[in-house]
Amino acid sequence: MNADARLSRLRRRLAEEGHDAALVCDVSNVRYVTGFEAVWDDDANVACLVTADLARIYTDSRYAEAAAAAAVATPWALSTPSASIYVTLCDDLGADGIGSLVLESSVPFGRFRFISERFSGRVAAVDDWVEELREVKEAAEVERIARAAALTDRAFDHVLGVLRPGLTETEVVLELEFFMRRHGSEGVAFPSIVACGPNSSRPHAVPGQRRIEAGDPVILDLGARVEGYCSDMTRTVVVGAPASSEFRAVYEAVLAANEAGKGAARGGVTGAEIDGVAREVLTGAGYGEHFGHGLGHGVGLDVHELPTVSPRGRRSVLSGSVITIEPGVYLEGRFGVRIEDLVAVHDGGCRALSASPTGLIEIV
Ligand SMILES: [Mn+2]
Structure with missing residues (x-):
């Protein structure tokens, strides 16, 4: 499994489409971009933030130990806030100087609205960015x-x-x-x-x-x-x-x-x-x-x-x-x-x- 190549391809898409950051929340997409094995169950509370130079996973304490072990020697940093991961994420977006964020079009509407209201930058929903990466198999x-x-x-x-x-x-x-x-x-x-x-x-x-x-x-x-x-x-x-x-x-x-x-x-x-x-x-x-x-x-x-x-x-x-x-x-x-x-x-x-x-x- 070549998780580094997957991240590179997602970053290329971000650059081509002119956005600063992508947030990956769909669990199958999260499994794919992180490459972590046996960490994310089907209902995992997890979001992966990817920019040109950072790759950060937001999740909660239920997944923290397994995710930390899987993240060793990978590009992924881990954030496990005790409050809502989306509150912390939105605060971080400002601190990281991110101006535009894309979400998957499959994201629940309530989450899309929450991020749109709390984050001052541009928010867009996009179709199948990670799904298209997954189409051709290794x-x-x-x-x-x-x-x-x-x-x-x-x-x-x-x-x-x-x-x-x-x-x-x-x-x-x-x-x-x-x-x-x-x-x-x-x-x-x-x-x-x-x-x-x-x-x-x-x-x-x-x-x-x-x-x-x-x-x-x-x-x-x-x-x-x-x-x-x-x-x-x-x-x-x-x-x-x-x-x-x-x-x-x-x-x-x-x-x-x-x-x-x-x-x-x-x-x-x-x-x-x-x-x-x-x-x-x-x-x-x-x-x-x-x-x-x-x-x-x-x-x-x-x-x-x-x-x-x-x-x-x-x-x-x-x-x-x-x-x-x-x-x-x-x-x-x-x-x-x-x-x-x-x-x-x-x-x-x-x-x-x-x-x-x-x-x-x-x-x-
Ligand atoms: Mn069939």
């Missing part, structure tokens, strides 16, 4: 994502031996998540989706007490987290009886779209173009109107991050990014199929990080 980041993906593959393989009619969606979720955590996942990358029967037509179904019935399609969408980095994979299997011919036709179309999407993914192609190649396959098979979401998204410290791989993805996907390819067809009230792979993008194409089989699996 080799060590890809390696962590690949390990998370390998753990996801193992969890899927494990649950294939467990799936049977009578189990509830929640029981399958527990089986997946316990396996991943037991084998080294830090929590999960996102709440797992297990959706059986007609629930599978809801792309982000919330798992519940429905029991798997013989012949049900079951969508399993899961991700592990390894050393801070996420994975994301979806498979759709049929449990308890062979798949219907209609299900097979949908499955074949989704699989063809998944393969077309992976075939189109390479550095320099826009997210919309990659999406379009896969979408065209589904449209050609007569299912275009049943694929409502985008083809994919970036994955890293967050399970959903840049780049955007959808009809809205106007920017080029960059070599070094990690994205999902996840076409789906959802027939409302009946069933759905989604096949999602995680891939590392390079100039000439992409490398699959998900290794689970994509062919139809019937557990009978």
